[in-house]
Amino acid sequence: MPADVAILTAVYDGYDTVKPVLPQTGASVEWILVTDTPPDDPRGWTVVHEPRPELPPVRAAKAPKLEPWKYTDAPASVWVDASYRIVSPTLAVDLVEHADPIAQWVHPWRDCLYDEAVEVGRAGQDPDGIAVWQADRYRAAKHPEHWGLWASGVIARRHTPAVKRMGALWAKEIADGSSRDQVSEPFVLRKTRLRPAALPGTHLANRWLRYEGSGRH
Numbered sequence: 001m002p003a004d005v006a007i008l009t010a011v012y013d014g015y016d017t018v019k020p021v022l023p024q025t026g027a028s029v030e031w032i033l034v035t036d037t038p039p040d041d042p043r044g045w046t047v048v049h050e051p052r053p054e055l056p057p058v059r060a061a062k063a064p065k066l067e068p069w070k071y072t073d074a075p076a077s078v079w080v081d082a083s084y085r086i087v088s089p090t091l092a093v094d095l096v097e098h099a100d101p102i103a104q105w106v107h108p109w110r111d112c113l114y115d116e117a118v119e120v121g122r123a124g125q126d127p128d129g130i131a132v133w134q135a136d137r138y139r140a141a142k143h144p145e146h147w148g149l150w151a152s153g154v155i156a157r158r159h160t161p162a163v164k165r166m167g168a169l170w171a172k173e174i175a176d177g178s179s180r181d182q183v184s185e186p187f188v189l190r191k192t193r194l195r196p197a198a199l200p201g202t203h204l205a206n207r208w209l210r211y212e213g214s215g216r217h
Contacts, residue, residue, distance in 0.1 A: 003030035005092040006072035008064045009045075009082045010034040013057035016082035018043050019212070026093040032071050034064045058179050065152075065181075066171040069159045080209065081153035088208040095156035095199065095208065101163050102189075103156040104196040105203040107149040113138060113186045116149055120180045131178035138187045148189075150196050151203040152182050166192040 004027035011018060012035065021031045021044030033045035036052065048071060052060035063070070068077040076096045080086065088094070095103060110116055117135035120126045157163050166188050173184035189195060204211050 002073035003028045006030045006074040006077040008032045010061040012061045019085045022086045024092045067167040079155040084209045091208040099156040101158040102196040104150040112146045134177040
């Protein structure tokens with residue numbers, strides 16, 4: 001029997017340290033770590049060894065984030081960026097309960113993919129200008145300003161057909177454009193007629209996770 005919920009994360013090029021799993025209550029949970037270098041101590045995670053030497057690490061780590069159903073038979077999942085430590089035994093149940101069929105934290109500072117594209121350029125995260133070019137393409141496709149923007153470090157999803165379509169489109173947008181996935185997510189959400197339910201709190205202050213960052217940021 002598949003688990004009720006899969007919790008997934010990824011670590012490539014040693015960018016983050018592997019945080020230990022925290023046993024969950026109220027649902028059977030599968031813990032999946034996708035990585036290019038299996039750790040000596042997986043700390044409770046089931047390791048999927050998936051080297052992608054043809055891709056920069058930041059892009060290689062996107063695969064389970066964008067299409068988690070390719071790594072599990074569970075009907076729902078929670079993607080957790082490896083910079084977070086899970087501190088609540090009810091994270092799996094609580095976050096999936098909010099997913100209708102997706103749940104995320106609303107971006108705390110911006111509500112527009114066009115503003116986000118400008119910001120990633122200003123912050124030096126878009127040195128080749130792809131995010132700005134991509135945003136211009138979305139503007140030409142009539143994506144409205146201030147339609148919404150979400151923090152993408154944690155995503156709860158029910159694996160519905162619409163959610164799977166959205167994930168496949170998102171993966172294609174990132175493969176063809178910027179690795180800054182917050183720029184492309186609103187566009188593919190609107191295209192598939194989805195909009196994430198808002199998780200309580202913020203991605204930096206909530207009762208389920210503690211943001212710890214990594215040695216590189």
